[in-house]
Amino acid sequence: MMPLEPLTNKEEEVMQVIWHLQKAFVKEIVAALPQENHYNTISTIVRNLEDKKYVSYMAYGKTHQYFPLVTKDEYTKRFMNLAMKRFFNNNYKSMVSFFAKEEKISASELREILEIIEKKK
Template sequence: MEKLTKKEEEVMQVLWDLEKAFVKEMVPHLDAGNHYNTVSTIVRKLVDKGFVGYEAFGKTHRYFPLVEKTAYRNTFVSNAMSNYFNNSYKNMVSFFAKEEKISAGELREILEMIESKEK
């Protein structure tokens, strides 16, 4: 699966949330710098890449995701794990702990989730 640009990911996040939308419905959900024409161009690129489909209503289109959010996330989390953490969740979690991106309380919550699934 192809890695999307940051702008493409932002548009996909909106489409995943809205499920189906016209460009004019997406624009308010994006940063102020994203104008209608910019979003329209990004969406057409996503169609070309196979991430987005559409229904035609005359000259306008209503867009919807063809790639599920979980499928995209799983692909790129797996790639990050492989490329940066030697396929080790321990290495990944310790990285976030060292960078102070995760608190001790959050780590305890994760442990509780793991332990409750083991029962």
């Protein structure tokens, strides 16, 4: 697996749209974003995503239809692995404890996670 450059928040937001649409022209990406954005700004972001090897395109005359080269699952896995290293020293117990202390995960959700783990054994 080739290392990917990290995405900025805005690039990630645009990737979320591309993953959702599967393939899209810049105008479709602009229309799907939650807040108003200038076409040229989004076009520049998409070209940056192309440079970073997250997307490629099919050319139709002068317009390009973009599609993801990296799946959302693949990106999520890489992002989570990086977060685990950076913030939790690769210790999953520390991560779960963090979310429990922050009250971001309930006891019933933890029981569901335990059931999933038990089923895999």
